[in-house]
Amino acid sequence: MASQLRITIIGAGVAGLVAAYELEQLGHQVEILEGSSRIGGRIYTHRFGSDASAPFVELGAMRIPSHHRNTLSYIHQLGLDHKLETFKTLFSDAAAYHFTDAGFVRLRHAAQVLVEEFRARLAGDGYRDEEILFGTWLTAIGNAIAPANFRDSIFEDISLELLKLVKGIDLTPFLRGDHKDRFDLHGFFAAYPHIRSSSSGRLNRFIDDILNETSPDLLRLAGGMDQLVRALAERIRGPIRCGHEVVGLAVRDHDVLVDIRQGDHIVTKRCDYVLCTIPFSLLRRLRLCGFSEEKLAVIRNVQYWSATKVAFLCAEPFWVRDGIDGGASFIGGRVRQTYYPPVEGDPDRGAVLLASYTMGDDADVIGGMDPSRRHAVVLHEVSRMHPELLAPGMVRDVVSLAWGQHRWSCGGGVTRWGKDAAACEEERALAARPEKRLFFAGEHCSSTTAWMEGAIESAIHAVREITRDEPRTPVAVARHHM
Template identity: 50%
Template sequence: MWAQGRGGTIPFMSPVHTNVLSGGQHWPQRPKRVTVLGAGVAGLVAAHELERLGHSVEVLEARLEVGGRVRTHSFVGRGPLAELGAMRIPASHHRTMQWIDLLGLSDRVRQFRTLFSDDSSYLETCTGHLRVRDATSVLVEEFRRGLPPGEYREESVLAATWLTASVNAVAPGAFRTNLHSDLNLELLDLLDGIDVRPFFVSTGGVERLDVNRFFAGNPKFAGRSRLAHFFDDITVETSSALFRLEGGMDQITVRLAGSLRGPVHRGRQVVGLHVRPDGVVVETRRGLDVVASHCDYVLCTVPFSVVRRMNLSGLDDDKVATVHDMQYWPATKIAVHCQDAFWEGDGISGGGSFTGGLVRQTYYPPVESDPRLGAALLASYTIGPDSDALTRFSPPERERVVLDELSRIHPELKRPGMVLDVVTQAWGEDFSSMGAASVRWSKDAATAEEERALAAKPQGTLFFAGEHCSTYPAWIEGAIESGLAAAQDVHAAAPAERPLVATGYRRMRGGAA
């Protein structure tokens, strides 16, 4: 079978008609009725897979648009685009790249240029902002303070200096501060066993570590550290093998939703989940009413930061604890519609600056729309405590603070008529997410896997998916991984017990918040 979506045809394979239990028992695999909660990547991929397996699927989405934490903003209609959510795809995330191909988007894949990928971009140092190409001597001098003299190779010190600069650029708030207590010596010990010379680049006779090439050439470096999860993310975020989609990342979710046979109901905020022996009662808010519906099978892809605000019953103690204890970090993006790409006149061809302060990271997207419509600048990208610090201001104040701070590096922002519009996405304040992503940076591999397994563990006929249930938290890859796994679990599940009396619908005034 083939489904015709807006992105072209997407293949549906014939469903499997029998299931085999471990004890050898067989039952006919009849189509199940599945309700998927959340129209983000995990929910839409799972819905697609369930339909491929022959099941009947409906999707409930709290917002009026699909996409979840994939959110592309277009200035002035068909003008420049700003990615307010997911903005990059590592080449190593094979599931994501396969789905991009499946959705007919391969011809729109472009390189994503990241931090330290342009020598002309800026870097915060103890002496102020310097161009990346000019920062080595200042960074090395700062790094050497407190080190035992003469114990480490010069090349190890130089490499560790730039790796520390990467840590400063990526790690947020107190996490960043706590790292520096003993991270420098750990980095030096690891680097002393590696030939780092091939990964140096020279600009004007001054050497620095090409962080992108170093991580590409030493893929197992991160796993040797006690901070393996954290360094895994640094490896990805500073990689030269990152991609984006020309025309916006939201093309993924729009095409996924358009390919489904079943309905995607928008504006259906779930406020309660109740596991019963014969299925799941799902409470949704519609205006002032709460509507309770009996569902045979439910797949919840809603972040636990939102689930824990729901009215819940029928979940075991471990599941309740996981829902309430999982850590989510906020993230805030502030994008600016500029009259033109002024940074190109400053010699910056793309990539990102580590601007520090409240701004933290600044990215310079390429101009792909009509240049007469201006250019988009991702003025500020913050996560964790850095995002919290920024969102203590009101939305107009945080935009003013960011523009004032960034104009010290880019005074062109103060030019009359340069700033045409500003848009903010604070994921920690978004009712449909209450956080940007789950984070396991400070957890060892065994603890992280235990948390993942508990997050994904079904409760009766209530199943779970989302990046928080995956081995790739905070990435589209994780959403896809978990969505496919959960769809297979639903497909393999024993038939739900049928209630003796049809539950139907009941309406209540008010209800759970």
């Protein structure tokens, strides 16, 4: 290596940590400035207790699609392979509940009423039964995972666009279940990729999301997703300084000035190279100088979706007695999705129910409530499906996190729904583009937004960019002072 660079990384989320780890592997020197008091950012395992056997819930990332190769590669490198287990998701457990016009029905009995709902909304007849089943299950999944402002458009896209595209295709090989009333959407889109690629940008993103979120090939990290960030942090030699909030950035020709809040005053640090992983939802509130107009525009315009999770620590996993073996129910209302994570650790310490997982404007509704009202609303709505929750002593503790309102995120993740492939790539490239010696990473700079995979992909890309033009300012002659 020609010269050792000194790089200041802002943010100790997975993007910042992966970049720090990789830069050190290449022989460079790093320090990380993290505004909050913890590392991990949107990887956030909340533990109901301080010891290893305490029950926990993932308030941020919780599953890994098996094709997310970068994420799995770090899990492998960090020796966490043996902790990978199957993640059971929405629509995977036939005993889970699904909210329909007829009330709550078990998923295994839901087809008939969902088909009736779908047919009632369709204009005109003339569809084969299997086309109806295809449209029915796509709509049901869309309804369960899409935020409110997209739900109607999804039905329109499916009924007006997709049903036409599947005309003439033999759909019978994809029918599933004893009564052949379920539909294997993953198998279908794998067998007919052109259906996806010939559909509109909005529909394409939607199909991508439903395939990821309801995939049978999702994984989890037993013991908590925070093991990934902790293992990375343990391998980083440079300092990770929590409680160092960056409040301003000035790009100059040969360095970057970083304003850091230290108690009640601001300290300016001159840095040779800076890698900024702060979400743009927060970066646009900072004092930014010397940025190009194009960069400021993308920082301002990138769109974020909210996400809110509410979890109950229950005295026991009562859902198991009800025949539910994991996965998730779709409950609708303000709560949307309810997950049943496996019980890990000491069962006497209780079992966690991820009572509500909402996204987009649904997450803003519930996230905008003060926590005590939010918890009461979720308890009320979920107890209509699970009255066991109202038994005295059943709910021992509750925790929630509204990422749209969270000080260190101000959004759950970047959404590019509604944009076509070219517009998505244009936004990604601009978001990731460096400003002189200020580089950028984070899920918002990737093609896989709102996933750990995207954050990691962007970090690897940024490391390549930073180290591309070596040799540059060697540490020996660089001035570096606070």
